Each structure stands twice: as C-alpha cells, then as structure tokens.
Amino acid sequence: MSYVRDVGALARKDLLLELRARDTLPAMLLFVAAVFVVFHFALPGTPSRLETTGFLWVAILFTALLGLGRAFVPEREQRTMDGLVLAPCDRSAIWLAKSLATLAFLAAAEVVALPLYALFFHHVGGAILLAVALADLGICTVGTFLGAMAVVTRARDLLLPLLFLPLAIPIVVGAVGASVAHAPGKYLAFLALYDALFAVVCWGSFEFVVSE
Amino acid sequence: MAGATIRPVLSLRRIPLVALALASLVLVTTALVFVFYVAPNDANQGFSQRIFYFHVSIAFTAYACFVCGAWNAFRHLWKRDPRADLESYVCVHQGTIFGAMVLLTGSIWAKISWGHWWVWSEDELVLFLILYLFYCAYFMLRFSLDPGPQRANLSAVYALFGVVLIPVSFAAIRLAKEFLHPRVFTLSGPRFGGWILVTYCVAQSAMLVLAYTLYRIEIAGKRLDLRLRELRDVMA
Numbered sequence: 001m002s003y004v005r006d007v008g009a010l011a012r013k014d015l016l017l018e019l020r021a022r023d024t025l026p027a028m029l030l031f032v033a034a035v036f037v038v039f040h041f042a043l044p045g046t047p048s049r050l051e052t053t054g055f056l057w058v059a060i061l062f063t064a065l066l067g068l069g070r071a072f073v074p075e076r077e078q079r080t081m082d083g084l085v086l087a088p089c090d091r092s093a094i095w096l097a098k099s100l101a102t103l104a105f106l107a108a109a110e111v112v113a114l115p116l117y118a119l120f121f122h123h124v125g126g127a128i129l130l131a132v133a134l135a136d137l138g139i140c141t142v143g144t145f146l147g148a149m150a151v152v153t154r155a156r157d158l159l160l161p162l163l164f165l166p167l168a169i170p171i172v173v174g175a176v177g178a179s180v181a182h183a184p185g186k187y188l189a190f191l192a193l194y195d196a197l198f199a200v201v202c203w204g205s206f207e208f209v210v211s212e
Numbered sequence: 213m214a215g216a217t218i219r220p221v222l223s224l225r226r227i228p229l230v231a232l233a234l235a236s237l238v239l240v241t242t243a244l245v246f247v248f249y250v251a252p253n254d255a256n257q258g259f260s261q262r263i264f265y266f267h268v269s270i271a272f273t274a275y276a277c278f279v280c281g282a283w284n285a286f287r288h289l290w291k292r293d294p295r296a297d298l299e300s301y302v303c304v305h306q307g308t309i310f311g312a313m314v315l316l317t318g319s320i321w322a323k324i325s326w327g328h329w330w331v332w333s334e335d336e337l338v339l340f341l342i343l344y345l346f347y348c349a350y351f352m353l354r355f356s357l358d359p360g361p362q363r364a365n366l367s368a369v370y371a372l373f374g375v376v377l378i379p380v381s382f383a384a385i386r387l388a389k390e391f392l393h394p395r396v397f398t399l400s401g402p403r404f405g406g407w408i409l410v411t412y413c414v415a416q417s418a419m420l421v422l423a424y425t426l427y428r429i430e431i432a433g434k435r436l437d438l439r440l441r442e443l444r445d446v447m448a
Contacts, residue, residue, distance in 0.1 A: 149366050153356035163353060163370070166346035167377060170384035177391050190387055194380060201376055205369045208289055212361040 006089035010097030015104060017074055024070045028109040032063045036113075036120050052121040053128070053179045057172055059117075060110065060132070061139070061165075067105045068143035069160050071098055072151040085210050095145060095206040103140040110136070127188075131178035134191035138171045138198060145202040148209050170194055224424070229432065232425040239418035243411075251411040260324040267317040269416040270310050271336060273423045275378070277307030278343070282375040285368035297364035298438075300371055301354065302431045306423055308347045314340045335385050342381050346374060 075081040150160040177187035254261035281303035288296035318337040357363035
C-alpha cells in the first residue's frame with residue numbers, strides 16, 4: 001500500500017508543479033493546434049478520412065514527445081533526481097508517478113485536440129477513443145522511461161525522439177489499425193499487449209536507469 | 213587470470229583468433245562456391261534468387277548478434293560481469309553492421325524481383341529498417357554518455373529493449389499489412405532439401421563464423437585501447 005502512496009505523492013508533486021508553472025500543457029495544446037493547421041495546408045484537396053486519421057496519430061505522437069521531453073527537466077534543473085533516488089521508496093515508483101503525470105498532461109491535451117480534429121477534419125468514433133486511451137498508456141510508460149535515460153546524456157532533448165520513435169512504431173500500427181479497420185478488436189488487443197509488455201520491462205529495469 | 217573462471221561451455225573464447233580468421237576465410241570461400249556453382253537455379257526467379265543464401269543467413273546472423281548483445285546486457289545488469297558491457301556493445305555493433313547488409317541485399321533482391329529498390333510488403337526488410345533505426349539510436353545514446361557505470365547501465369537496458377522490440381515489431385508489421393497492403397505477396401518460398409539446404413547451411417555457418425571472428429577482432433582492439441588508456445593514465 002505504501003507503494004501506491006509513494007506513487008501518488010510523486011505524481012501529485014508533478015501535477016502541482018505544472019499547475020503553478022504552467023510550462024508543459026499550454027505548449028502541448030498550442031503545438032497540436034498548430035500541427036492541425038499545418039496538416040490542412042500540407043494535404044492538398046479534400047483529404048479522405050483514412051489520410052486524416054493517419055495525420056491525427058502523427059499529431060498525437062509528436063505532441064506526446066513534446067510533453068515527454070519536458071518530463072524530467074524540472075528534476076535536472078532543480079537537481080532533485082538524487083533526492084528522489086535516495087528517498088526511501090521503490091525506484092520504479094519514480095517512473096510510474098512520472099508516467100501518470102505525463103499521461104494526465106497528454107490526456108488533457110487530447111481533450112482539446114480530438115474535438116479540434118473533429119471540427120477541422122472528420123468525426124472521432126468510439127474505436128479511436130479507445131485506441132487513444134490504450135496508445136496513451138504505451139506512449140507515456142515507454143516515453144517517460146526513455147525520457148529518464150535521455151535527460152542524463154549530453155544530447156538531452158535531441159536524443160529522446162531518436163530513442164522513442166522506433167519503439168513507438170508498433171503503437172502507431174495498433175492505433176491506426178484500430179482507427180481505420182472495420183473490426184478494431186485485434187488492434188486494440190495488440191495495443192493492450194504492448195502496454196502490458198513494456199510496462200513490465202520498464203518497471204523491472206528503471207532501477208538501473210537511475211542508480212549506478 | 214580471468215580465463216580460469218570460464219566454464220568449458222564458453223570455451224569458444226579460447227579459440228585463437230588466427231584459427232577463427234582462417235576458418236571464416238575457408239567457409240566464406242566455400243559458401244561462395246556453393247552459392248554460385250553448386251546450388252540449382254530457382255524455377256521462378258532464376259539466377260538472381262541465389263542472393264537469398266546471403267540475405268537470409270546475414271539476417272539470421274544479425275538477429276543472433278542482437279540476442280547475444282541483449283544476453284551480455286542482461287549479464288551486466290544481473291551478475292555485474294565487468295566484461296559484459298563491452299561485449300554487449302560489440303555484439304550490437306556487429307549486429308548493426310550485419311543489419312545494414314541485410315537492408316542492402318534485401319534492396320538488391322527487391323529490385324530484381326519487383327523492380328523497386330524498396331518494397332514495404334517484404335516483412336523482414338521493414339523489420340530490419342525499424343531495428344536499424346533502433347540500434348542506431350543505441351549508438352547515439354552510448355556516445356552521448358561518459359564512460360562509466362551509468363553508460364553501461366543505460367546501454368544494457370536499451371539493448372534489452374531491443375530483443376523485446378523484435379517480436380513486437382514483427383507482429384506489428386504483420387498487422388499493418390492488413391490495412392496497408394491488402395494484397396499479400398506470396399513468394400514461392402524455397403523448398404528446402406538437397407543442395408539448397410546444404411548451400412544454405414554452408415552460407416549460414418560462414419556468416420556466423422565471420423561475425424564471431426569480427427566480434428573477436430573488435431573486442432581485442434577495444435580491450436587493447438582500454439589498456440593503453442589505463443597505462444597512459446598511470447604514466448601521466
């Protein structure tokens with residue numbers, strides 16, 4: 001039970017920081033809106049639902065990258081990572097809490113982005129909503145993990161997209177498949193499997209990312 | 213002596229480098245002779261199908277390198293074996309080199325078979341493209357960190373992600389085909405048997421021995437480099 005309490009406390013810290021500083025979420029919202037406008041001009045003629053669905057997922061992925069890139073920046077700037085590692089809690093709690101906070105930011109961005117997409121392009125169905133929920137989990141668990149790795153390197157922000165995008169390709173496949181296929185069940189199951197598999201791997205190996 | 217602790221199972225390490233180099237020379241030459249002179253022409257694709265022997269055996273070797281890299285990464289994280297980090301890195305490095313060769317031979321095969329240098333319908337080729345991007349990022353990560361326990365840990369964790377990504381990506385590519393390419397290419401797969409099987413086995417063992425030789429050469433070079441640096445530090 002103390003594990004859940006630790007995760008809750010750490011996640012609350014991140015949400016509180018965001019509430020006070022408002023660094024990440026406004027940037028994500030502005031970015032996703034700008035990307036939609038760029039897509040409108042990048043897609044000549046009247047794009048089909050198939051095409052815009054693909055672009056929706058590109059927009060979500062890149063918006064998530066924006067948030068993930070910021071996830072460990074406060075820890076680096078305030079030098080709080082050592083304190084977190086030394087805290088008497090399981091180290092994987094740091095990753096889980098950070099994933100939950102990032103998930104909250106991404107979900108908040110999507111609450112605006114999806115209606116905007118429906119307004120600009122095509123309506124959003126139930127399968128897309130389910131796919132968004134499952135894909136968000138995968139994006140945030142894997143992305144936060146890689147964000148913790150990238151933040152200690154010299155290249156920092158430059159490295160995260162390079163580390164993350166090859167691992168995000170299966171998410172894109174599952175998400176786009178679920179959004180456009182007539183029977184999305186298979187793709188949603190694949191997304192759930194991906195989430196579970198990588199969550200276990202991240203949970204098990206986060207210890208090695210933050211300790212020597 | 214570190215060698216004293218090695219169990220007989222791992223005695224592969226005790227084979228002298230010269231013997232390995234000679235073995236790979238002989239095996240690669242034999243493989244070339246088998247591929248070009250012994251293996252029969254394919255009924256559908258003719259002479260050009262012979263690139264299959266190299267393409268598939270190189271691909272299998274690259275997988276083996278990635279899996280070895282992950283195994284060494286696991287050894288580093290679990291047992292804290294001091295040699296495992298370098299060995300994992302060299303395995304991944306060899307795997308990436310062989311991966312580039314898979315993309316190259318696959319591309320040539322695609323050009324001959326379908327008239328395009330790149331086909332998205334060829335599962336293995338797409339998988340290797342994803343893996344290639346993934347493992348190139350491995351080097352970016354590694355070279356963006358100073359040598360030390362942190363670099364070893366992060367590299368090891370990322371190498372472990374690689375072996376999870378291989379089956380997941382493969383499943384993803386198969387799934388993607390259903391909405392990207394409703395028409396599935398059906399390659400008249402080579403029916404194994406007779407000289408085809410023999411040629412494939414020779415080519416496969418040639419590539420594996422070659423990869424292991426290159427691995428040993430690289431690791432010897434890297435160890436020498438480290439030792440030299442240590443000596444320089446002592447002198448300074």
